[in-house]
C-alpha cells in the first residue's frame with residue numbers, strides 16, 4: 001500500500017515520538033525516502049521540537065518578551 005503526503009503528515013508526530021506501529025512506520029519511512037516535501041516538513045518539525053524542548057531557549061525567549069514589554073510600557077508611560 002502506497003501512502004500519500006497527507007497520510008505522512010498525520011503520522012509525523014507519532015514518527016518523531018516513535019510511537020507508530022511497525023507497519024505504519026515502514027510506510028512512512030518508504031515515503032520519506034522519495035518525497036522531498038515530507039522530508040523537509042519532517043526536518044522543520046523536528047527542529048521546532050528541539051527548540052521548544054530546550055528550556056534554556058524558552059527562558060531566553062520569555063526574557064526577551066518581558067524585556068520588550070517593559071521597554072514598551074516605559075516608552076508609553078504605562079505603569080510609571
Ligand SMILES: [Zn+2]
Pocket residue numbers: 004005006008031035036037038039
Ligand atoms: Zn510526501
